[in-house]
Amino acid sequence: MDGETQFLIELVTNGMLTGMMYALVAVGFVLIYKSTDAINFAQGEFCMIAAIFIASFVFLYGFPLWLSIIVVLVLMILFNVALERVVLRPMIGRPVVAIIMATIGLALMFRGLGPLLFGAETRPINLPIPDLPIIWGPLFMSPIDVLGAAISVIFLAGFGWFFLKSRIGVAMRAVADSHQVSMAMGINVERYFVIAWVLAGVVALLGGIVWGNAIGVDTQLAALGLKVFPVVILGGLDSIIGVVVGGIIVGVVEALAAGYLDPYVGGGTKDFTPYVLMILVLMVRPYGIFGKPIIERI
Amino acid sequence: MLKLNNVEVIYDSVILVLKGISIEVPDGKITTVLGANGAGKTTTLKAISGILRSERGEVTRGSIELDGNRIDNRAPHSIVKDGIVQVFEGRRVFGNLSAEENLVAGGHIVSKAKMRANMEKVYEYFPRIAERRDVISGYLSGGEQQMLAVGRALMSDPKLILLDEPSLGLAPMIIEEIWGIIRRLREEQNVTFLLVEQNATLALEIADYGYVMENGAVVLEGPAEQLRDNADIKEFYLGMSGEEKRSFRDVKHYRRRKRWLN
Numbered sequence: 122m123d124g125e126t127q128f129l130i131e132l133v134t135n136g137m138l139t140g141m142m143y144a145l146v147a148v149g150f151v152l153i154y155k156s157t158d159a160i161n162f163a164q165g166e167f168c169m170i171a172a173i174f175i176a177s178f179v180f181l182y183g184f185p186l187w188l189s190i191i192v193v194l195v196l197m198i199l200f201n202v203a204l205e206r207v208v209l210r211p212m213i214g215r216p217v218v219a220i221i222m223a224t225i226g227l228a229l230m231f232r233g234l235g236p237l238l239f240g241a242e243t244r245p246i247n248l249p250i251p252d253l254p255i256i257w258g259p260l261f262m263s264p265i266d267v268l269g270a271a272i273s274v275i276f277l278a279g280f281g282w283f284f285l286k287s288r289i290g291v292a293m294r295a296v297a298d299s300h301q302v303s304m305a306m307g308i309n310v311e312r313y314f315v316i317a318w319v320l321a322g323v324v325a326l327l328g329g330i331v332w333g334n335a336i337g338v339d340t341q342l343a344a345l346g347l348k349v350f351p352v353v354i355l356g357g358l359d360s361i362i363g364v365v366v367g368g369i370i371v372g373v374v375e376a377l378a379a380g381y382l383d384p385y386v387g388g389g390t391k392d393f394t395p396y397v398l399m400i401l402v403l404m405v406r407p408y409g410i411f412g413k414p415i416i417e418r419i
Numbered sequence: 420m421l422k423l424n425n426v427e428v429i430y431d432s433v434i435l436v437l438k439g440i441s442i443e444v445p446d447g448k449i450t451t452v453l454g455a456n457g458a459g460k461t462t463t464l465k466a467i468s469g470i471l472r473s474e475r476g477e478v479t480r481g482s483i484e485l486d487g488n489r490i491d492n493r494a495p496h497s498i499v500k501d502g503i504v505q506v507f508e509g510r511r512v513f514g515n516l517s518a519e520e521n522l523v524a525g526g527h528i529v530s531k532a533k534m535r536a537n538m539e540k541v542y543e544y545f546p547r548i549a550e551r552r553d554v555i556s557g558y559l560s561g562g563e564q565q566m567l568a569v570g571r572a573l574m575s576d577p578k579l580i581l582l583d584e585p586s587l588g589l590a591p592m593i594i595e596e597i598w599g600i601i602r603r604l605r606e607e608q609n610v611t612f613l614l615v616e617q618n619a620t621l622a623l624e625i626a627d628y629g630y631v632m633e634n635g636a637v638v639l640e641g642p643a644e645q646l647r648d649n650a651d652i653k654e655f656y657l658g659m660s661g662e663e664k665r666s667f668r669d670v671k672h673y674r675r676r677k678r679w680l681n
Contacts, residue, residue, distance in 0.1 A: 295524035298513040307499030307528040413515050
């Protein structure tokens, strides 16, 4: 195999691994959108705040990593329950824009809160994995990426099953379809909002761990939210499979751009190519590759 | 038996929609509420099912009783547990879910085994839905969607189904089919129906007892056959006028006054 092909294969595999990690963050958007029809612009900040808490507990208070993760998981769940009850529940029946604005406010609050509580320096999250690259045939893969991708695959498969097959999943999709009709079916709509927000919080925690491990923890982590936006839009806001495919596409495109375009222009292409791709896809399929087209009977 | 006593409904704390209506829905009967647009028929159903609250409406006076227990202003999901379920105007199926998933969502409050059993029951009453169970329900025909909406309501084992304009936009043949199923459900499953309709001819064909609403108040009530013969109903709701032939010269003069208005 010549060096050129080898280079391509390496870019593609690493792009796919990164893409799966994007998908893990992106699925947080999907969870909220599927059940409440709103977009949670604070999803990236959720990841960030979870990672900041975990890293700070480890470094400032000497918690072991596993304990820190469990404590933050509990905090995250409690916070999301409270958030739903105090901020979002009064907005049921209001325009979706109101909820979106609330999440933007939440995002800004988190960006301030993290550094305020624990200082602004960058801290690592060190998962107990070796640093040596995994060599598999012609492939070199970083164990951090492989672990991140593995965690993503497991949870995405779990969520996929949950939404498509379980009764709770069907009820959540019914709630997303129509709040009012779901209520009339005896579905406690408010309870499903809580479930959706708690799940989004848990996903954010996982994303925060995986990405914090990969790139370090500080407020920059919040940019993930924006970063995965092309993933969500590409795949379709309401499709878990879409998120996986979108994640892989974005990851691979980024890797290819970094590998082939950067040498000519001096770097930075991987930061905007996903958005270019997003715009192109939106021209052809405004609801994303796997999103639900709006069904209208005429 | 469901009893509405002098129910008053106010939206947004200011808009008076129901001005004290009293309706009785005896068990095992089909009761109908007739009236034009904006008469308050749908609001009446929403007041019963508790959906009103999601639209900022409130029962401010009077009471709604099911078998002697008050159910007004309770949360909709607890009213479904008491055995009342509403089928909305315009079908309102979960368009992005398959027909079967719609039924699963409809059976949300019953146990899994019961849900399976109910689903078989629905498929038996609506063989057409059984055939198309895996189709995304947004792509079903209007009649199939209406059948799915009724089937979905049956999933929660209701004692009373509130039907809001099931005939809307459907071909007469389909309506006959649905009417037939409603009659069977009443006889075989002992389900009670409260049927809201604009199409008085269709409603009085199936109902046992009827109420006529106007401007948020009940203006007339009686057994269905009596309403069918009522001159006012004939004129204003059944589209039939008097026996004698009239000259077109008189048409302009002819405007019967509704006898129930002063």
